[in-house]
Amino acid sequence: MNLAVKFYQDCHYCPAGMPKHWPAEVIELGEGTELPEGPWLLMTKEQYEEYRATHLKDYEAYENSIMPVGGLKRALALGTEHSKHWQRIRQWLGLA
Amino acid sequence: MGFSKPSAASTTSDAMKRFVLTEHFCTNNAGGNTNGTAYSGGGDCSTTTASSVDHPGVLQLSTVASSTATPTWSGGSLCYKAGNGALSVDFVFHLPTALSDGTNTYQIYCGFGNSTTAEPTSGAYLTYTHSLNSGNFVFKTASASSRTSLNTSVTAASNTWYRGKIVFNSAGTEATCYLSTSMASLGSALGTISTNIPTANLFGTQISAIKSVGTSARALWADMLEVVKEFA
Numbered sequence: 001m002n003l004a005v006k007f008y009q010d011c012h013y014c015p016a017g018m019p020k021h022w023p024a025e026v027i028e029l030g031e032g033t034e035l036p037e038g039p040w041l042l043m044t045k046e047q048y049e050e051y052r053a054t055h056l057k058d059y060e061a062y063e064n065s066i067m068p069v070g071g072l073k074r075a076l077a078l079g080t081e082h083s084k085h086w087q088r089i090r091q092w093l094g095l096a
Numbered sequence: 097m098g099f100s101k102p103s104a105a106s107t108t109s110d111a112m113k114r115f116v117l118t119e120h121f122c123t124n125n126a127g128g129n130t131n132g133t134a135y136s137g138g139g140d141c142s143t144t145t146a147s148s149v150d151h152p153g154v155l156q157l158s159t160v161a162s163s164t165a166t167p168t169w170s171g172g173s174l175c176y177k178a179g180n181g182a183l184s185v186d187f188v189f190h191l192p193t194a195l196s197d198g199t200n201t202y203q204i205y206c207g208f209g210n211s212t213t214a215e216p217t218s219g220a221y222l223t224y225t226h227s228l229n230s231g232n233f234v235f236k237t238a239s240a241s242s243r244t245s246l247n248t249s250v251t252a253a254s255n256t257w258y259r260g261k262i263v264f265n266s267a268g269t270e271a272t273c274y275l276s277t278s279m280a281s282l283g284s285a286l287g288t289i290s291t292n293i294p295t296a297n298l299f300g301t302q303i304s305a306i307k308s309v310g311t312s313a314r315a316l317w318a319d320m321l322e323v324v325k326e327f328a
Contacts, residue, residue, distance in 0.1 A: 001290065001291075003291060018241065022241065023242040024243070025242075025243055026244040026245070026291050026292055027244070027245055028244060028246070028289060028291060052242065056240070059240050063240070
């Protein structure tokens with residue numbers, strides 16, 4: 001299976017903080033190799049899956065940065081009382 | 097006639113083998129009868145206007161006079177993953193009386209999704225806007241914000257009811273899409289996607305009308321949504 005892959009760096013709608021090298025759009029080409037017009041890269045399905053697995057940690061860092069639970073996780077992991085998130089948790093619990 | 101002791105196998109609840117969640121929007125609560133939530137997003141979500149004899153219980157997702165409204169019905173965003181048994185969503189929706197155009201631009205998303213304001217980053221869904229695939233419906237899968245598109249040949253028609261269905265296979269390796277204007281028959285599959293299947297990322301169900309240009313109201317109707325999971 002061949003794929004046409006476009007990355008966020010080539011998309012007009014790249015969200016702030018999204019890794020530019022993360023795949024944004026895919027079109028399945030079957031056995032074909034003809035790419036659509038524009039900044040598309042030809043990859044096999046295996047290459048694509050391997051690429052995503054290799055760069056997944058970059059996407060997860062972005063996802064954690066935009067999810068509220070990411071802030072909570074970081075606050076608990078860091079355990080610092082000066083953390084903005086930790087302060088909010090303490091306020092919510094009535095401890096600050 | 098006496099009672100016999102049930103075998104171990106028969107004591108397993110059917111709910112542990114098959115999960116079914118059906119929403120018919122037969123309520124004054126725009127969130128529906130299940131655990132869904134309606135997000136007006138600057139528009140309006142209402143169940144009181146569009147029901148008919150053929151479509152009892154209809155949720156209207158209207159953009160009202162906003163150019164940026166995102167009215168969405170969400171059946172949760174962290175409910176499902178593909179794999180370990182077939183997972184499907186069956187849904188019935190009605191396109192607005194006017195199609196999307198350059199003056200009043202909107203995009204709809206129906207199916208499995210995880211957003212209450214925008215295109216899903218995890219799921220499998222049908223989408224339509226006039227500038228995409230010449231105004232024909234597009235079937236998409238999404239996993240961790242990477243999306244695969246499959247152009248369909250089904251033309252979007254204004255003021256028309258559609259029945260759609262999306263099925264993840266048991267292994268969670270592919271998603272297949274159906275779409276028909278017939279409520280009785282889905283017909284043949286429009287196509288199958290085997291990349292960006294959300295096996296690691298959770299998603300729920302989503303029906304959205306996302307407005308981006310123009311202040312004329314556009315109303316997407318949703319009549320029914322049913323999720324079925326057959327545990328492997």
